[in-house]
Amino acid sequence: MSILAPFLAFLLVGAFAAYHRLRLAYWAAITATLLVACWLLGANPTATIIAAVIVALIALPLLIPAIRKPLITAPLLTFYRKILPPLSQTERIALESGSVGFEGELFSGDPDWNALLSQPKPELTAEEQAFLDGPVEELCRMTNDWEITHIHADLPPAMWDFIKKNKFFGMIIPKEYGGLGFSALAHHKVIQKLASVSSVVSSTVGVPNSLGPGELLMHYGTEAQKDHYLPRLADGREVPCFGLTGPFAGSDATSIPDYGIVCEGDWDGAKVVGIKLTFDKRYITLAPVASIIGLAFRMYDPNGLLGDTRDLGITLALMPRETPGVEVGRRHFPLNSPFQNGPVRGHEVFLPLSQIIGEEKGIGEGWRMLSECLSIGRSITLPSTASGGAKMGAVVTGAYARIRKQFGLSVGRFEGVEEALARIAGKAYAISALSQATAAAVDRGEKPAVPSAIAKYHCTSMSRDVVKDVMDVVGGKGIILGPRNFVGRAWQASPIAITVEGANIMTRSLLIFGQGAILCHPWVLKEMKAAQNPDVAAGINEFDRNLFGHIGYAISNAVRSFWFGLTSSRIGAAPGDDYTRRFFRKMDRYSANLALMADISMLTLGGKLKFKESLSGRLGDVLSHLYMTSAVLKRYHDEGAPAADRTLLAWAVHDSVHQMELALSAALRNFPIRPIGWLMWALIFPLGRRAHAPGDRLGHRAAALLMTPNEARDRLASGVFTTPCENNPGGRIDSYLAKAVLAEPVERKFLKALKTKGIEALDFTSQLDEAVAESWITAEERKLLEELRAITLDTITVDDFDAHELRAASYYDRPQASDGSRAAA
Template sequence: MTSSLIALLSLIALLLLIGYLRLPSRKGSGLILTWLVGVLITGSWGNGIWILAALATVILLVINIPALRHSLVSKPSLKLLKKNLPQISETEQQALEAGNTWWDAELFSGKPDWKHLRDLSSSSLTTEEQAFINGPVEDICQQLDDWKITHEDLDLPSAIWQQLKQQGFFGMIIPKQYGGLGFSAIAHSEVVMKIASRSITAGVTVMVPNSLGPGELLHRYGTDEQKNHFLPRLAKGEEIPCFALTGPEAGSDASAIPDTGIVCKQDFDGKKDVLGIRLNWEKRYITLAPVATLLGLAFQLQDPDHLLGDETNVGITLALIPTDTQGVRIGKRHFPLNIPFQNGPIWGDDVFIPMDWLIGGVAQAGNGWQMLVECLGEGRGISLPALATGAGKLLSHTTGAYAGVRKQFGTAIGKFEGIEEPLAEILATTYIMDAGRRLTATAIDQDQKPAVITALLKYQLTERMRVIVNHAMDIQGGSGVCLGPDNYLGRLYQAVPIGITVEGANILTRSLIVFGQGAIRCHPYLLDEIKAAQDDDLAQLDKTLFAHFGFVFSNLSRSIWFGFTNAFFESPGTPMTRKYYRRLIRLSAGFALLTDYALLTLGGTLKRRERLSGRFADILANLYLCSAVLKHFEDQGEPYADQPLLDYSCQSLIHDAQQAMLAVFYNLPLPWAGKVLRFFMFPFGKPYSPPPDKLIHATAQLAIKPSATRKRLCAGIYLSDSPDDLTGRIEYAFQLAHQAKAAETRLKRLVKDGRLTSMTEESRIQEALEKSLINQDDADLLLKAREAMLNAIKVNSFEPETLKSSGF
């Protein structure tokens, strides 16, 4: 009995060791063979061990004899996979081929290479880029009056438009050889973030020409002639670009574009029988369309007379069209939630263009979908995350200051536990957003094109912006609700849905793209298996399939091991970060295992299980953002004062990943198998909790006191401490409140001791001064701080006639 038990336990330990170390099949087979020999020598065959030995022998034979493996496993699997694996359409294939994988693939592997991430050199601004931010960007921000822009002029001032054009704001991504600024991704991000912290309208206006649009498309795919002609004009602002993709019947499903272009011949520009395209389209929600001089257009190209080749339906194609071309109609402006950036519909009625107006020329006809997907990374990975992070930093800085000076019951509201909770989440969420923004920009700067990560980042950061803005509204109450020249928060609140809907609606990004594409693109074997099954390539399938079996076995082994040890024996990171690396290691192994379980049990139907796909996307997103937080903290030198931000961020992200993983367990097929997997991964129940109250308090305190941590967190946005500035007045009051803190404490003590009898604060200050209980300097400081506080919390009011005439 004892020898049999030892034999059984030794086999389990051996299998777990093989899987944990991911040993090659030959080494693993050798170790199992050694176990068999040991069992034979010791005679430990009783109580069913011989059954395990026989099973191990069969497995060894199947793994190591190709002919046996082919007939028993690979051939039957080929038929099963052809039936159950998801079919990849042409547009899906183009999307999968666009961009590449990066840290997302590491997380899907179940065994991320943390050394690679930690050794990654983070992007930093050049001297020229920093000078641009300190100079032209700062100057623009000082001039922006968001109330005037959003309520009175409904546009940027003409002087700002001129500066944006002349100083190269619309050509940040255009190389210097064409007259652009040639900025890095991190510089692009920093510029948008700073401007957006001052005015969303201005931020969007700068963002669009540097995101998905003619500039990037020309730079990547344009002919030399197109680049030489258009890029210098775009860089100088002589041309204002827009890109028309979304239509009434094709928004997120851009592959279903109904707009058409027919290849034909027609007289054009004084020439006869010019080979070209007759276009008809209807587009809407096109940013900069009302002021654009150059239109990028996506359409379905058809060649019924085969003037280009054998294909009748050539596919999605992109063209560059001057907006003064005959047949182009620009409509009236849309008005997106009181954020009046230039946006509107645009039509084309029998617009004829020559073939050399196609972006990239005839050679790129039909390649538009892949071109678009590759270029979406700028908007998804840089511009929109920068805009969202700018909002987070602004609210961390200003709402924190507001909570530090606004008083109820004689106490700053930031000290109330009810306020601490949303305030702490504002700060930690901003920290998370900034970490994700910087890591993704670094990847792009190093020539990575992580399509899944940029989609993930866009949906996560714009959703987190929604959370932050709502919390800020709760804290500021009436002063946030009542619009006016002194309200810096109301327009941000109105702007939240804009970022959530553009560059792919967040609902579809979460439920279809992140995991739907990520599972195929990032999984180390799935795409090869799909291709092998579709091509009836038995040899390739056999090779990939058995590698996949080993992969699943490894993640199962690692999940079991980590479930009982919480990855305690893993050692990446530093003493301050190691525990979080261990948790990510554990969850990554579980995520990889769950992914394979879902693929095995659901097959091609997983594409239609959008709620399940969304939960998987949440796991991946939280793992990625937590990786970014750890990288960010270490890159900043691990400042001890920032530890509350690190702890709150990591604990909330890891807890959210765990909860999404548990939700997956409850919704997978074969519930009994899901329960077994859950026991293996979480044998002692839920291991990770959300941030505790003590940590919430420590994090919130960072917002209501001046500190180096607050400066680091809010760095990169427009800051002012002028009492006449929209947000500077709040910072001015915040700084004065802390200068007057000691004097205020003495005043409160005098009231408590009964030495002052006046009812109002001003009269108490005067009484204390008259009784020589405080000196003149203290009295002046207290009065000055109170006046600044009242200025910081003031709310605008209007005459009824003014409201009627304003269109409120």
């Protein structure tokens, strides 16, 4: 034992120092002190000397800069430059355009949870709340989604006028330009509420307030451009769209083939320098009704009118619809969710340089503009749309499952339906928290490139899962379209959100971890910049500082991963209350796991990592679920840690933990360098995988929350349009829940009488007459049962139509042949 003591002291102090991230000098001093103690206490002298030599061989070269920099840092810098993946100009701009918020802590392996919990609670101003309670509520009441989607394939004129009059298109435009000047949180809340009743309305309002002319002008426009366009956009005199995607450049926006040639031309009766644009864009939302078209193109100056550079880069311009040569094509028809969407084309359309956003300063800056603004716009519209739909689906389906009965039981009491209801409840809670978290990041002044990608991908994907489960629960009510259907159009529209603003497959496999591994990592971007520093001495100094910080960080995460795996994250300090502290400890573990895997992957695969999309996607899943869990824990504490919400919180956290372990397991089992994968498995899962999906008992409680009036359910429903009215079948069903619960004891008594008392009547009304006459129920109880029958009928009834009502109206405008058939459109 005396032989092992010095080496045990060496290892234990090293592990302790790594776990707590002590400086190398402290580790060396503590280890030296313990080795002296071992010597004095009679440990084997030879073993103690060997341990001391090992400490000296590690500490001295690393602690003395004159030895470390020329002998260690410089060679490593040379090697690093060889394995450093090349960054294109567009990738560099994308990285520089985003900022890092709390997601950076998740890459640290030791997140500062107090920094998260101390962030201000997102709250609306009185003016913003009044807008939600007034114009937004009124617009929801005006919305008849069946008429919009089936009859008009558009918003009716009265709704367009209302939207423009109340400045829905100007929510993000500052008040000095006539807009509402709302926060990102208010923007999120408006879109969420509109989406709960109609995705067509929410997209119509959302697009002008997302990436487009308004936001681009606010950040990059000249004062003259702002003064002219922003007031007109705010009050609806101008309806904007933005043309980015084309047939040959979808997700790869940097390769757009649309071009503009610098030349001279006529504009407003004068000869000016401008550009002749040739372009072909498709999938452009609001294009069919837009009066001002934003356009992304590559700008060329072959004749040197602006200088010596021929390829000036991606540039953005504003193009009035009436500009000669502009062709706004016929409408696209996106999956029976007919928001205004269509192609825009043009051949040699002349615009003056004054129509470039930012004028001459904006030439070639288009990709930077798009990268910086996309992270803001993508943080709001699609996550908020997903949140509105998921929350509305959750509360309405919960009510439906309580009211709808089969075999004498509410369908929600069957365990198979309970499983679906639990997923609906837990995912709606997570989506709501995640979408609000990204909006709050924008309000804090961040440009959340990575969180916006996380929110877009996971909110829309989980929302699709929610609507799938809703369709399964409501059955025929969901598949028969008509004015009474509250979910069919949401089911049809769910792939749209998956596809737009960056396809989800690409977002997951390329963007989340691809950006996060560099942008959020505490050392990698610093090392890359140091390696590219043209000043050799300064570069070595910077690289030295960052490299050894990174090495210590990597060792720490290896130790922390192993320790958390051995203890199942049950030991260690953590914030939160008695209920959530265990969740924070779990997040510490997976943060260390992610950081370790990211480092090993980048070190061993180098530039090849960007082509390992399956690995990147799985590591992106870990980062995403860490961020999502942070959002739900933040929401829970912001709302005062209500005990009633613990079921939803626990379901969301356990689901994310399970998904993280699945992702880590798949990444390790498929790691390209198998021995490295085996080693990391031993560090990350020393006792094997232990996390499981949310269990049945937790699922039972989550489902029960949706089917019973309670404060947790009310909080989940907050911010969606549940007002019962003729145009809102979901709101009516939700309003029936309390009445159905109140009537259930009477219903059970009545059904028992039917079975045991020998009631002879066959129809419902006669049965009630007999039951009252025999005093089996009272007259008041009869009224409850009649009301229950009426609300049940409204809940389960579906629509039917005459055949001609289902044909497009334009069908009757076509020439009719002698056999009664109609000509093709």
